[in-house]
Amino acid sequence: MSIQSHSGSNRIAGVGRLVPAKTVRFTFDGQSLTGLEGDTLASALLANGIHLVGRSFKYHRPRGILSAGSEEPNALVDVERDKSRKQPNVRATVQEIYDGLQVKSQNRWPSLTFDIGAINDVFSPMLPAGFYYKTFMWPKFAWKTIYEPKIRAAAGLGVVPGEADTDRYSNRFAHCDVLVVGGGAAGLAAALSAAQTGAKVIICDEQAEAGGALRYETDVTIDGKPGYDWATETLASLRALENVTVLTRTTAFGYYAQNFVGLVERISDHLSNPGSDMPRERLWQVRARKVILATGAIERHMVFANNDRPGILLASAARAYLNQYGVAVGRKVGVYTANDSAYAAAIDLKRAGVDVPVIVDTRDNPSSPVIEEARSLGIDVVTGHAVFSAGGKRRVSSISIRPNKGGNERKVVVDALIMSAGWTPSVHLFSQSRGKVAWDAANERFLPGTYAQDCVSVGACNGSDGLQQALDEAVAAGGKLAGETGFKGKTAALKATGGTDWVLGMIGSAPGAGADTTVKAFVDFQNDVTAKDVRLAVREGMHSIEHVKRFTTNGMATDQGKTSNLHGLAIAAEALNRPIPAVGLTTFRAPFTPVTFGAIVNHARHDLFDPTRRTPMHAWHAAQGAAFEDVGQWKRAWYYPQAGEDMHAAVNRECVAVRNQAGIFDASTLGKIEVVGPDAAKFLELLYTNPWEKLGVGRLRYGIMLREDGFIYDDGVVGRLAEDRFHVTTTTGGAPRVMNHMEDYLQTEFPHLNVWLTSTTEQWAVIAVQGPKAREIIAPLVEGIDLSNEAMPHMSVREGRICGVPTRLFRMSFTGEAGYEINVPADYGRAVWEAVYERGKPLGLTPYGTEAMHVLRAEKGYIIVGQDTDGTVTPQDAGLTWAIGKNKTDYVGIRGLLRRDLVADGRKQLVGLKTKDAHVVLEEGAQIVANPNQPVPMTMIGHVTSSYWSQNCGRSIAMALVIDGTKRLGETLYVPMPDGVIEVEVTGTVFFDKKGERLNG
Amino acid sequence: MADLAQAAQRAHPLQTGHAGVGSVSVALADNATRVSLRARPDAVAALSKALGLSLPLKPKTTTSQGNRAALWIGPDEWLLLDVDGSSLVADLAKVKVLHSAVDVSHRNVGIVVSGKGADAVVNGGCPQDLSLGAFPVGAASRTVLGKIEIVLWRTAEDTFRVECWRSFSGYAYSFLQESARDVAV
DSSP states (O other), rough: EEOOOOOTTEEEOOOSSSSOEEEEEEEEEEEEEEEEEOHHHHHHHTTTOOOOOOTTTTTEEEEEESSSSTTTTSOOOEEETTTTEEEEEEEEETBBTTEEEEEOOOOSBBOOSBBBGGGGHHHHGGOOOHHHTTTSSSHHHHHHIIIHHHHHSSSSOSSOOOSSSOEEEEEEEEEEEEEEEOOBBHHHHHHHHHHHOOOOOOEEOOOSBBBBGGOOTOEEEETTTTHHHHHHHHHHHHHHHHTTEEESEEEEEEEEETEEEEEEEOSSTSSSSSSSSSSSSSEEEEEEEEEEOOOOEEEEEOOBBBBTTTEEEEEHHHHHHHTTTOSOOOOBBEEEEESSSHHHHHHHOOOOOOBBOOOEEEESSEEEEEHHHHHHHEEEEEEEEEEEEEEEEOOOOOOEEEEOOOOOOOOEESEEEEEEEEEOOOOOOHHTTTTEEEEEEETTTEEEOOOOSSSSEEEGGGGGGHOOOOHHHHHHHHHHHHHHHTTOOOOOOOOOOOOOOOOOOOOSSSSHHHSSSOOOOOOTTTTTTTTHHHHHHTTTTOOSHHHHHHOOOOOSSSTTTTTTTHHHHHHHHHTTTTTHHOOOOOOOOOOOOOHHHHHHHTTTTTTGGGOOBBTHHHHHHHHTTTTTEEEEEEEEEEEEOOTTHHHHHHHHHHHHHHHHEEEEETTTTTTTEEETTTTTTHHHHHSSSSSOTOTTTTEEEEEEEEEETSEEEEEEEEEEEEEEEEEEEEETHHHHHHHHHHHHHHHHTTTTTTTEEEEOTEEEEEEEEEEEEEEEEEEGGSSSSSEEEEEEEEEEEEEEEEEEEEEEEEEEEEESEEEEEEEGGGHHHHHHHHHHHHHHHGGTTTOOHHHHHHHHHTTOOOOOTTTTOSSSTTTTTTOGGGOOOOOOTOTTTGGGGGOHHSSTTTOOOEEEHHHHHTTTTOTOOOOOSTTTOOSSSOEEEEEEEEEEEEEETEEEEEEEEEEEEGGGOOOOOEETTTTTEEEEEEEOOOOOOTTTTTGGG | OHHTTTOOOOOSSHHHHHHHHTTEEEEOOOOEEEEEEEEGGHHHHHHHHHTTTTOOOOSSSSEEEEEEEEEEETTTTTEEETTTOOSSSHHHTTSSSEEEEETTTTTTTEEEEEEETHHHHHHTTOSOSSOOOOOOOEEEEEEEEETTEEEEEEEEEEEEEEEEGGHHHHHHHHHHHHHHHHOOO
């Protein structure tokens, strides 16, 4: 055996497909190592003779590399590009190496070779499956404070990165006629056949290259070419086709309803210097008319004592490391198998010059050409025997062999052991699609049974074990499914030779790890579950596989039990003495392999996390130094602090200015709906409690909208622009739901009405100018509208021009002052705002924000839906009985309002509260009681809904919902707070200008 | 007053220029006159006559005449687009048959995605099938882009017009640029 030392001492010259000259430098736990371009981290470590790569989850046992694929349970490492780009629990078998790759092992302290946590392995008899359910019961408080944190710290694998991820992630929606999952022989054949018809095909494979098992099956030809060459050429020809999208390094992780399949494409994880525009991963959300699953099969390990020692690998993995990467997994490699396929690996290793001292086969009298071939190569094939135990700690050093039925033991020195218990068809995605698996008793495996979606399985995942059989099935499926989507065409058959049938083997514990033993024979490596743990679960009364799984955590790690499920099931079934199908198989759920949050979130980060809505005047507010508050997705100017002002001072100044001179306020976020049609008034009659038919053109009315149950849903001012055209306003937060509510009733309850609804929220910028000088300020800017009190009284609307642009000018008020709301087409908002401000500034016009608006309206007792109401408040409760049309016979909520509980005494009603000490401002949400001396828990009779300091009133003001509140006017009630009880007097809700005279000023 | 009257200039919500990323450009569309038109089937003929184009009647279709276009949005709903300052609103005001026409010129903002891979850029956030078979030139529909609602109109093989509400235009523009960065890779 000729050794090539540049890229690892176990690299064999002339073997594998990597180019020896293309070396790549990387580090593992700080140790500088060299691999070859195309290596996975696993192949590069093995080439350097490193098997020990991590410590196990619970017992901190030394662990190595088991597989060469995504099913890897053991070799989980931490990959770090920099502080913010750090990924724990990366499978070394999936991560490709690049120059500068930095890798650390996990779950060890102080080092990988000496790990203090390994003491858990010594105490393992005290830590059986489910130990935490019973061992740490007393004292009760200690579970949360001591036991759970300690257990959690000791268990576990990688560490979550501490900084925000600076990588980019992206998303793509795609549609295709045929989606092929898997780029092995069957997947390539199916894709080729479907593509030949002209159908739109997407094929994905989780590996860097396609080929699947063809990467290591050396004795195979397809179409007269070596299997791997055929795969490479086929992939290239698929890539060249217009109608085919080839996605490598792409895992189909989730199969959802109606052939919606989630794929993650790893774009830059294998690159040394990915460009800054390059996303790390791209999520593909594919809607496929047909899906072909060609997901292959996963080799199972043998379950025997200490089968988790580093250096013990799956046979197919050893073959892949050899034939693809040119790496021998050891110099003296033992083989332990229960089927034929491990022989192929042994033969390849032997031919490459590796010493293969023994093949231990549990079968009594197996016969097959590969067995003969192995023997002819001089390998000692021992049948009817089992490996009872593996020696060595941080690397396997020997195996103990005994006849199955007991007898003399012999020890064979090895530095690696490869094993195969057989192949488990990969039915994960099929199961995710809600397909029902069927038990194939002859071959002891689950296969796709009843399909729930429009898909087919081909090849090894469908139990088609021979290569020719798999290809025939795949070619037929590709043509048939494409045909069903309307693409008919000739598909070419493929002729294959060679290949090992992936059939038979064993499931459950091997001889020597049976029910009468206490050895640590691992079933689930990642969650440290042994065969005896599964048996313990059964003894503890877990009879369903769902219970066994949860008690032992078998199959619940990030690998989802790809190698362990069937073994666990077989051991449980044996312990229960029931057939396997009767014990059941757990359902597979997405994701097939772990998916990063980044890929799921993709574009929705930073500014794109959620839309930020800004008004046309936003930049002006910002330039004035306004503080903003979030109202739904909107940014609203909250208050405009001047130099030296805090929020309190700014709001006081703004409130006083509005009452004494005038204020200017951005009300653009108010929802607006244009209701048009001859039945518009009739429709509004049905949607609001108020009457509308008689509202004159050019007049406004405050309307209340109820839900069917009689509770207030929204409110707003509605203007009649024409007989058949209304301009409806809603609350800022209520805009979308009010539109939906109206549209819902229009389409379902009142479809006979000739009326249409159009959202105009964003068509109009709204500039509120409020205060005694409002008219004086806007008058010179307005054209074509008579602003006199007589011509345009409070609650009217006129159309005309302002600053030369069209306006709908509303005379209305949410402050109690005379005022206007100037609606202009949104793009003019900023210019008109500035013109109004420049004109008004010398007259004392002051910009005010939402906080001052809240205070001003509270001074007048105007409610805010959602603050003073909470979905359980009727118009009567809110003191708005006047807004209900007395003569109306129908509107949404009219019957709800008649409910006995809504008209009975004892309703919470909206009242004002004045604190006895005028300087005390109540807390919104504070509870109200009648007697503060009653024992706790006190009887609460209400709560504060709005509370502010009112500079205009020179005192605090508040509104509250209080049981029978309107009967309590003048009563003293109490608000108990942590630092004392606050006395309050119940008052009316209007605190300022009780007669409302200022509105008409 | 005349001075003040001239002060009111339009301000577009997006103060960004033409932004090309690789083969794809994501650019702001010119200001347009837009009307949300609602009507029943019996009014279509009269409305079409007044508009000078045949209102499309099939889902995902549009018709256009010169600068004027009608996008089918729903069974009784169209989005009409024309150049800024067109007579669209006045033309409809003359129509006597039952309908609702609401000027939404300032409600929407148009963004044009064009160039090779424009479909992939839109598919970064829009789940619709944008293959030419399913969404040919001239197709339009109300749909989503990331977390917002848009109207999408394919005006040429490699050109899409995205119409969204004004306050969502910043999100739409950033999203499309971000997606264009991905497609350019």
